[in-house]
Amino acid sequence: MTDTPKIELRNVTKRFGSKVVLDNLSLVVPKGKSLVVIGGSGTGKSVMLKCVLGILRPEKGEIFVDGENVLKMSTSEREQTLRKFGMLFQGAALFDSLPVWQNVAFGLIQGRKMKRKEAKDVAIAKLAKVGLGPEVGELYPAELSGGMQKRVGLARAIAADPEIIFFDEPTTGLDPIMADVINDLIIDSVKDLGATALSITHDMASARKIADEIAMIYKGRIIWAGPRSEIDSSGNDYVDQFIHGRATGPIKMDVLKP
Incomplete structure (x- = not known):
């Protein structure tokens, strides 16, 4: 029997x-x-993520x-999920008014009611996982x-040891070397947690590095999906x-000519 x-x-x-953003889209993310x-x-990439999250x-x-x-869940069931x-x-979306450690611990303190000292310890440990020292937590x-x-x-994304991590354009705005550093950190974080990852990107260098499988969305539909190793021989003109x-x-x- 196949895994759910x-x-x-x-x-x-x-x-x-009248604008259809997702058009009978089907996608499977294996555990x-x-x-x-x-x-x-x-x-439709971001809209797809927002639908999964219930936004x-x-x-x-x-x-x-x-x-x-998830569309048939009660509010409390959805919160548990x-x-x-x-x-x-995308763009990290940090709270400007909070120091770094509180940004990392935000979900632990607000969502899980963890005591601040314990949450700060977790935050400092998670910052270390991404190569940042405790002094950065105070900035x-x-x-x-x-x-x-x-x-x-x-x-912050890995602070609560999630089972699923979403990455929304994780390398946007970064130079190629820093983008590769982030890609490596994503791979390590997912592996450490044994998590399932769903990423959206238009950065092919990132996609080739962090993916086990790749799917392409075009006009609100998945037009190709398969192992990363097959992306160059997809036989799909759009993918190519x-x-x-x-x-x-x-x-x-759609480019307007002068």
Whole structure:
């Protein structure tokens, strides 16, 4: 018998007014695997994550976490399910008014009612996991470089030892070397926790490094999915154009000519 997927979306449709953003999208994230969803801006990647997290509610379809339909859960059941998740937001999304350690410990203190001293100890330990010393915990986000902010965001994502981690454009805005450092930290963090990872990105270097499996979203649908090793021989013209960054091909960019 096959394992129940950690996350599964079945025929999920999400509209904003007349614009269909997710169009009968189906996706399976196997337990313990790292799945990266690639696709251009505005293709529905972030909306897909928000639907899984319950921030947005689709008009149609089913979303399962560990075999349970999250769209049919009570508020308390959904809260319990959300405890399984950690999230690295695009741009780190840190609270400017809080020192770094409180940013990392935020979910532990607010969501899990952990005592502040215990939460601070966890935060310092998680910062160490991403290569940041305890002195960084006393700084404020504005005092950090972009790469350090991203590391703090990762420390926060793993603070509660989640079963599932979402990575939203984890390397956006970073230089190639720091992006690779973040990729390595993501791999190590997922492995240490034995977690399932779902990432969205348009950075192919990142996708190739952190993925076990890759899926491509285009116009709100998954148009190809398979092992990372097969991405270069997908036989799909859309995938081929995207991964090689070609201007010509079936994907047309809306560029206004002067």
